[in-house]
Amino acid sequence: MADATTTVEQLRTLVRQFVDQRRWRQFHTPKNLATSIMIEAAELSEHFQWLTAEESLACAGQTPSDSPIAEELADVLSYVLALANALDVDLDEALRLKMLKNAIKYPAPPSQAVEA
Amino acid sequence: MADATTTVEQLRTLVRQFVDQRRWRQFHTPKNLATSIMIEAAELSEHFQWLTAEESLACAGQTPSDSPIAEELADVLSYVLALANALDVDLDEALRLKMLKNAIKYPAPPSQAVEA
Amino acid sequence: MADATTTVEQLRTLVRQFVDQRRWRQFHTPKNLATSIMIEAAELSEHFQWLTAEESLACAGQTPSDSPIAEELADVLSYVLALANALDVDLDEALRLKMLKNAIKYPAPPSQAVEA
Amino acid sequence: MADATTTVEQLRTLVRQFVDQRRWRQFHTPKNLATSIMIEAAELSEHFQWLTAEESLACAGQTPSDSPIAEELADVLSYVLALANALDVDLDEALRLKMLKNAIKYPAPPSQAVEA
Numbered sequence: 001m002a003d004a005t006t007t008v009e010q011l012r013t014l015v016r017q018f019v020d021q022r023r024w025r026q027f028h029t030p031k032n033l034a035t036s037i038m039i040e041a042a043e044l045s046e047h048f049q050w051l052t053a054e055e056s057l058a059c060a061g062q063t064p065s066d067s068p069i070a071e072e073l074a075d076v077l078s079y080v081l082a083l084a085n086a087l088d089v090d091l092d093e094a095l096r097l098k099m100l101k102n103a104i105k106y107p108a109p110p111s112q113a114v115e116a
Numbered sequence: 117m118a119d120a121t122t123t124v125e126q127l128r129t130l131v132r133q134f135v136d137q138r139r140w141r142q143f144h145t146p147k148n149l150a151t152s153i154m155i156e157a158a159e160l161s162e163h164f165q166w167l168t169a170e171e172s173l174a175c176a177g178q179t180p181s182d183s184p185i186a187e188e189l190a191d192v193l194s195y196v197l198a199l200a201n202a203l204d205v206d207l208d209e210a211l212r213l214k215m216l217k218n219a220i221k222y223p224a225p226p227s228q229a230v231e232a
Numbered sequence: 233m234a235d236a237t238t239t240v241e242q243l244r245t246l247v248r249q250f251v252d253q254r255r256w257r258q259f260h261t262p263k264n265l266a267t268s269i270m271i272e273a274a275e276l277s278e279h280f281q282w283l284t285a286e287e288s289l290a291c292a293g294q295t296p297s298d299s300p301i302a303e304e305l306a307d308v309l310s311y312v313l314a315l316a317n318a319l320d321v322d323l324d325e326a327l328r329l330k331m332l333k334n335a336i337k338y339p340a341p342p343s344q345a346v347e348a
Numbered sequence: 349m350a351d352a353t354t355t356v357e358q359l360r361t362l363v364r365q366f367v368d369q370r371r372w373r374q375f376h377t378p379k380n381l382a383t384s385i386m387i388e389a390a391e392l393s394e395h396f397q398w399l400t401a402e403e404s405l406a407c408a409g410q411t412p413s414d415s416p417i418a419e420e421l422a423d424v425l426s427y428v429l430a431l432a433n434a435l436d437v438d439l440d441e442a443l444r445l446k447m448l449k450n451a452i453k454y455p456a457p458p459s460q461a462v463e464a
Contacts, residue, residue, distance in 0.1 A: 002208035003128060003200075008119035011211060018215055021224035027398050030185075031164035031172035035267050037157040037192060038274075039397060042390030045154055045383060048147035050375050053284065056147035060202055065209040069146075074214035076153060077196055077207055083189060084119075086176055091193055092118035093181040095127060098190035099134055108137035143282050151277060151383050154390075158274030161267060166259050169400065234440035235360060235432075240351035243443060250447055253456035262417075263396035263404035269424060270393055273385040280379035288379035292434055297441040301378075306446035308385060309428055309439055315421060316351075318408055323425055324350035325413040327359060330422035331366055340369035 008091050015081040033083040040079055044072035124207050131197040149199040156195055160188035240323050247313040265315040272311055276304035356439055363429040381431040388427055392420035 019025055047069050048056045063069050084091050135141055163185050164172045179185050200207050251257055279301050280288045295301050316323050367373055395417050396404045411417050432439050 003124035006208040235356035238440040324354040
């Protein structure tokens with residue numbers, strides 16, 4: 001998995017260069033980018049729209065990196081990265097802080113319980 | 117920026133452990149996760165709903181990692197990572213493949229034009 | 233059911249007056265209204281986010297007009313009506329035309345088959 | 349405008365018959381229908397994605413009932429009606445109740461102020 005070695009910043013740079021080379025920064029207001037995440041997420045969701053929960057589970061491990069579902073997921077991610085770039089938000093830091101908050105809101109059950 | 121050193125896989129692991137410790141995997145069908153990305157993206161979008169393009173631009177550089185906007189962006193990212201985990205998709209590979217496709221669809225103008 | 237006697241135009245007028253009394257028309261660009269439909273639809277969807285298909289079916293007939301789910305549905309509808317007002321689209325006509333198109337795309341099976 | 353004479357119930361019936369003739373009720377869980385509203389709203393929003401507020405305003409009065417934008421709006425409405433059918437919610441009643449609540453939350457300024 002390339003994810004094992006690629007840093008978040010490397011992906012951010014990839015998106016930043018793509019945007020700048022096309023002079024799209026003028027369109028990339030935070031407002032437009034947030035809407036674009038929703039739009040791409042909806043295109044992703046369309047693949048599962050009429051599937052049962054079980055049918056959607058069957059996609060696990062059956063989604064090569066160039067499949068339509070992986071492409072839509074990549075589109076969502078590209079706008080997440082573009083918005084992080086536009087707002088200058090460190091995603092690693094924001095994610096860790098939010099997960100600390102979530103961990104307090106939703107405490108994990110004791111690990112014995114998990115093992116049992 | 118922690119994004120400079122954190123790998124995508126490290127963030128994926130963070131989300132995977134959080135989900136597993138809470139035994140949430142049963143709810144994390146690809147169908148539910150795709151919908152959840154949309155829902156979180158909508159919560160993010162709410163922050164910009166009635167702002168003008170210009171007002172939304174003013175958020176740039178004014179969004180600390182623990183601000184409500186950064187938190188919503190982190191929520192979106194966490195579901196993107198959870199869906200990548202559930203489907204076993206390499207995000208780096210999917211993103212690079214999709215951007216190659218986009219680069220053909222939207223060719224960059226010659227670089228002189230950019231410099232001018 | 234009041235829906236049996238209320239015309240679409242009466243609901244449109246209700247929304248139009250509400251918007252005009254608050255001088256909100258300046259914010260009600262088609263772009264903002266389309267995004268607002270998505271945002272309200274996401275809030276509606278949150279009520280079903282972690283329910284199974286079966287659990288969501290159990291909401292049928294258990295949703296009074298002043299319940300949270302009915303309120304979110306009303307919010308979505310209010311923005312649909314506001315956008316129809318802003319664009320000056322006749323919803324009855326647009327819906328009938330679209331359903332004719334859908335009927336060609338998805339032909340109904342013969343009625344005997346339905347009766348059997 | 350046909351909206352002036354068509355009742356909400358007439359549109360609900362139109363959608364109900366379409367769904368039943370195709371035996372789609374099995375797919376029309378409240379969960380799926382709420383997601384479908386989001387998906388169609390996103391397709392609608394795509395038409396305005398990169399437009400400025402001003403450019404989107406120029407669509408007003410330029411949107412015939414069979415235009416792509418009106419079609420997407422009709423798609424959103426059809427799922428709103430389908431969900432009202434599935435949940436057995438009276439839309440007129442739900443909308444009026446929600447607007448009463450909104451009127452308290454957002455009081456209208458005095459009418460002289462509006463006239464001035």
